[in-house]
Amino acid sequence: MSAPNMAVEIASIGMKNPVMVASGTFGYGPEYAEFVDLNALGAIVVKGIRMEPWEGNAPPRMVEVHGGLVNAIGLQGPGVEGFVEAYLPFLREFDVPVLINIWGRSLEEYGEVAAAFDGVEGVAGLELNISCPNVKEGGIAFGTDPAMAAEVIALARSKTRLPLIPKLSPNVPNVALFAKVAEDEGADAISLINTLPAMVIDVETRRPVLSNVVGGLSGPGIKPVAIKQVWEAARAVSIPVVGMGGITCARDAIEFLIAGATAVAVGTANFTEPTASVDVIQGIEQYLIDHDIADVRELIGSVNESA
Amino acid sequence: MCIVGGGFQAAPFLFWIDRFAPNQHTERSMKSEAATVLEHRDFGGGYNLLVFDVPAVASEVVPGQFIHLRVPRLEGAVLRRPFSVFKADAQTLSVLYKQVGRGTRAMGEIAAGESVSIVGPLGNGFPQADASAFPVLVAGGYGVAPLYLLASRMPAKGILFVGGRSEIDILCVDAFLELGWEVQVTTEDGSIGSKGLVTGALDRWLSSRGPEVRPEFFACGPDGLLKAVGDRVISGNGQGWLSLDKHMGCGVGACLACVQKIRVDGGSVVWKRVCKDGPIFEAHEIVWPSEDSA
Numbered sequence: 001m002s003a004p005n006m007a008v009e010i011a012s013i014g015m016k017n018p019v020m021v022a023s024g025t026f027g028y029g030p031e032y033a034e035f036v037d038l039n040a041l042g043a044i045v046v047k048g049i050r051m052e053p054w055e056g057n058a059p060p061r062m063v064e065v066h067g068g069l070v071n072a073i074g075l076q077g078p079g080v081e082g083f084v085e086a087y088l089p090f091l092r093e094f095d096v097p098v099l100i101n102i103w104g105r106s107l108e109e110y111g112e113v114a115a116a117f118d119g120v121e122g123v124a125g126l127e128l129n130i131s132c133p134n135v136k137e138g139g140i141a142f143g144t145d146p147a148m149a150a151e152v153i154a155l156a157r158s159k160t161r162l163p164l165i166p167k168l169s170p171n172v173p174n175v176a177l178f179a180k181v182a183e184d185e186g187a188d189a190i191s192l193i194n195t196l197p198a199m200v201i202d203v204e205t206r207r208p209v210l211s212n213v214v215g216g217l218s219g220p221g222i223k224p225v226a227i228k229q230v231w232e233a234a235r236a237v238s239i240p241v242v243g244m245g246g247i248t249c250a251r252d253a254i255e256f257l258i259a260g261a262t263a264v265a266v267g268t269a270n271f272t273e274p275t276a277s278v279d280v281i282q283g284i285e286q287y288l289i290d291h292d293i294a295d296v297r298e299l300i301g302s303v304n305e306s307a
Numbered sequence: 308m309c310i311v312g313g314g315f316q317a318a319p320f321l322f323w324i325d326r327f328a329p330n331q332h333t334e335r336s337m338k339s340e341a342a343t344v345l346e347h348r349d350f351g352g353g354y355n356l357l358v359f360d361v362p363a364v365a366s367e368v369v370p371g372q373f374i375h376l377r378v379p380r381l382e383g384a385v386l387r388r389p390f391s392v393f394k395a396d397a398q399t400l401s402v403l404y405k406q407v408g409r410g411t412r413a414m415g416e417i418a419a420g421e422s423v424s425i426v427g428p429l430g431n432g433f434p435q436a437d438a439s440a441f442p443v444l445v446a447g448g449y450g451v452a453p454l455y456l457l458a459s460r461m462p463a464k465g466i467l468f469v470g471g472r473s474e475i476d477i478l479c480v481d482a483f484l485e486l487g488w489e490v491q492v493t494t495e496d497g498s499i500g501s502k503g504l505v506t507g508a509l510d511r512w513l514s515s516r517g518p519e520v521r522p523e524f525f526a527c528g529p530d531g532l533l534k535a536v537g538d539r540v541i542s543g544n545g546q547g548w549l550s551l552d553k554h555m556g557c558g559v560g561a562c563l564a565c566v567q568k569i570r571v572d573g574g575s576v577v578w579k580r581v582c583k584d585g586p587i588f589e590a591h592e593i594v595w596p597s598e599d600s601a
Contacts, residue, residue, distance in 0.1 A: 027561035031583075034337045035426075035559075047563075055578065062556045062564035066383035069556070073563050076578060219385045271557040272377070272385050274339050274426060 004288035005295040006281070008042070010240050010263050011163035011188030013097045013124050015042035018296060019253060019281045022244050022267030023047055023101035023127060023167070024073065025218075026277075028087040029094075035274035040281060042263060043097040046087070048129050050103050051112050053079040058211040063200050068219020068246070069268060070198045072212035075103060075135050080116045088122050097124035099165065102156075103132060103139055110142075110152050115159040125162050128153065128187075131169035131194035133216045143169035143178070143194075150181045157186035165242065168192040168233065170222075175229045176236035183237040191242035191265070192233060193226045219268040220246040227259050234260025234301055248276065250283020257299040337559065338363050342425040345399060347417055352475035353406040354449065357417065358399055361425055365400040368392050369432030370457035371550065371587050374402065375558040377424040381413040387426065388414075389555050389582070391527070393452040394459075403452040403478065429558050430586050433457050433525060433548055440523035440546070441465055444488075445505060445536050447528025448472075451479045453550060454527055464488050466512070470505025470532070474498040506535045513539065524590070526550065534597075537590035547590040553581040560584070568594035 006017035020043040026032055028046045038044060056076025063070050078086060083100075091098045100117055104110035110128070117123050130149055132139035142152045143166075153166050166182045168175060170193035182190045195216025200209040208214075226245025234241045243261030247253050248269040256264045269276035288296060342361035349355050359365070364374065375387040388410045390402035406412050417423060433453075436442055442465030444454045451469050458467070467483050470493040477499055483490050491508045492500025501508055505528075513522070524547030526536040533549045540547030556562035560583030569579040569592045576594055579585060 025557075025561065027559075031557070031559050031561035035339055056563065056566075059564070059566055060554060061566070062554065062562065064384065064386045067385070069385055071556070071562070071564065076563050076566070221383075268385055271562060272387065273424075274559065 004285060004293060005297070006285055006288075008262050008297060010043075010242060011125055011165060013043065013099075013163055015097060015263060016040075017042045017281050017284070018257065018261075018263040019277055019284070020045055020099070020242065020263060020265040021270060021277050022265035023129070025267040025270045028083065029091045029098075030087070032270065032274055036278050038094045038096050040278050041096050042281070043099055043124070044091070045099040045101055045127055045265065046083070046091075047077060048075045048101040048103045048132065049077050049080060049083050049113065050075070050105065051080055051109055051116065053077065053082055060210055061212075063209045063215075065198075065200060065217070065219075065221075067221030068217055069271075070200055070210065070215040070217050071195070072210045072215035074212060075132055075139070080113060084120065088120070092122040098122060099125045099127050101127040101129050101167070103129040103135070105135070107142075107152055107155060111155040111159045114156040114162075114164075118160040118162060123162060125188070126156070126160060126164050127191055128156050128164060128166040129194075131167050131171075131192075133169075133171070133195060133197045133214070140169055140171065140194075140197075144172055146177055146181050149178055150185050153182055153185040153187055163188040165189045165191050167194055168229075169194050170196055170225060170229050170245075176232045179233035179236045179241075183239050187239060189240040189242060189262075190233060190237065191244065193222070193229050193245045196222055196225065218246070220248050220252075222246045223252060223255075227255055230256055230261050231259040231303065247280065248272070250280050250287055253280050253284055254287055254299060257296070258301070258303050260301040260303070262297075262300050336367050337427065337429060338367075339424065339426045340364050341422045344417055344419050344421050344423060346401075347419055349415075350478070354475070354478060355404055355406070355415065356393070356401055357404065357414070358401040359423065359425065360399050362398045364425060364427045365395045366397045368395040368400055368428045368456075370460055371433040371453050372428040372430050373558075373586065374400070374425050374427035375429055375555075376402075376414075378410050378413050379417060379421065379423060381410055384410065386556060387558060389429070389558055391453040391550070392428065392456055394456060403449045405449050426558065430582060431584070433587055436461055436463065436525075437523045437546065438463070440521045443509075443522040443524050444468065445509060445524060445526040445528070445532065446470070447505065447532040448476050449478060450527035450529075450532075450550070452527075454525060455479050455482055457525060458483060458486055458488055466491065468493070468505050468509050468512070470494065470508075470528075472496065505532065506539075509536070509539065513543070521545070524548065530595075534595050537593060537595075540590035548587050549590055549593065551581050551586050551588060551593075553586075555582050558582045570594060
């Protein structure tokens with residue numbers, strides 16, 4: 001058979017394949033460019049950006065645990081201007097959609113950042129971060145209250161014509177409700193899951209290992225949680241879902257597609273294997289060939305729930 | 308472990324990593340390779356030598372750089388482990404490591420002939436030594452590893468101060484002697500060399516050296532040793548290159564886990580990534596936690 005179709009569309013953004021790299025795990029593009037042909041990716045999602053440069057948390061910021069890691073980087077970043085000056089020219093050289101993960105310390109700032117990227121050349125869309133557990137203001141505070149989530153999504157929607165993709169928190173009792181809120185407020189797609197709130201204590205010193213005390217858990221250990229939430233969210237809305245959480249190989253990514261995701265993101269696995277994202281892309285294509293599937297989109301939401 | 312890189316200046320703006328990082332990526336030098344283990348030797352005391360056949364990485368290494376190794380059979384691990392390069396030629400490279408945690412204990416099972424995933428070379432190497440200065444190397448324990456590669460490629464011969472808890476923690480002395488370097492050994496228990504801290508021996512040498520001897524320092528070891536060397540660099544108005552050791556995530560500058568506060572031109576303080584902007588910094592640049600009022 002001829003090569004299967006790998007292309008998908010998320011929020012009117014055409015992607016060569018369904019594999020993105022997750023915000024916070026791929027820097028701003030150049031960090032992995034020596035290992036990965038950036039043009040081979042479905043999309044790049046850069047690390048979270050607010051209006052001004054942000055210091056983030058004090059180290060230690062990361063600790064490995066069994067099956068994953070807990071991080072509390074705290075959204076260190078260059079601010080809108082710093083990012084546009086230092087990194088966008090580099091990213092514009094590539095033929096790959098670039099999504100900006102944006103956040104703010106207040107409702108108003110979310111609107112300002114969304115407006116700041118509207119019409120900027122080289123920006124394909126915005127991932128609205130309402131789910132980071134590691135900053136005191138902004139982030140998860142907006143993602144765990146449906147009324148606040150609605151307000152921040154509606155504001156961002158009103159400030160940009162770019163495709164808008166709220167990133168949902170797994171730390172809610174009913175993720176479908178938040179998915180529906182996003183859709184109702186004009187989001188073009190949703191992405192999930194962000195990290196799970198977590199904590200690690202050194203039993204010798206009895207001190208929390210992270211300076212921020214708590215952080216967010218990512219890595220292969222969270223994948224079943226993410227699959228369930230993607231499955232629930234995808235059934236609740238008609239906008240596309242970007243699924244992520246613990247993907248290390250093509251079969252993990254395919255599981256998300258079957259659960260209902262239109263695209264996926266590789267995150268922590270980039271740290272383990274710098275070529276993880278392209279390895280996943282190749283593995284999905286091989287799976288399609290091996291299973292005689294002509295189009296990757298046939299997998300989306302194809303979970304068989306009959307007994 | 309001890310990792311090291313080259314002093315790097317960046318635009319002065321507060322608490323941001325260098326915004327000109329993309330410019331550093333014009334040359335493709337980092338690689339992800341399957342390395343064949345040629346030798347794995349146990350020195351006792353938890354110290355080990357690993358030799359890899361990995362020409363694509365080995366041939367590119369400059370002293371002070373490190374590799375990121377994926378520990379085989381380390382169940383549940385998602386992060387690689389960084390090791391500074393001890394020796395390197397066109398074909399092979401070796402690392403010295405001490406078994407201190409779960410990852411390095413699992414490394415004890417690595418066998419000659421097996422394939423290990425290595426990413427490297429990473430970080431910046433030591434800068435070119437000042438030809439008009441006298442090289443003074445200060446090592447704590449296995450921090451001697453990158454300093455050996457540095458000394459072996461340096462045209463000048465200088466002095467190594469190496470310290471550890473006990474005789475078993477003192478490595479590579481013969482190798483430095485073979486290079487024609489002077490070596491002063493100190494141990495905390497006095498089992499070999501002089502008893503005390505390595506900085507004690509260093510201070511005695513500094514106060515007895517001739518005024519014409521202008522030292523340039525290169526150090527690798529625990530933070531306490533690095534700060535002590537840095538204090539002497541600053542008080543002597545000299546220059547010293549310190550290899551910082553921080554827990555790393557990605558090793559390539561993406562995750563921002565291993566950050567260190569660094570003074571830049573203009574007096575502002577920014578986070579630098581030890582893995583990508585370091586791991587070597589000049590003593591004056593480093594803002595130690597004890598002096599950090601930010």
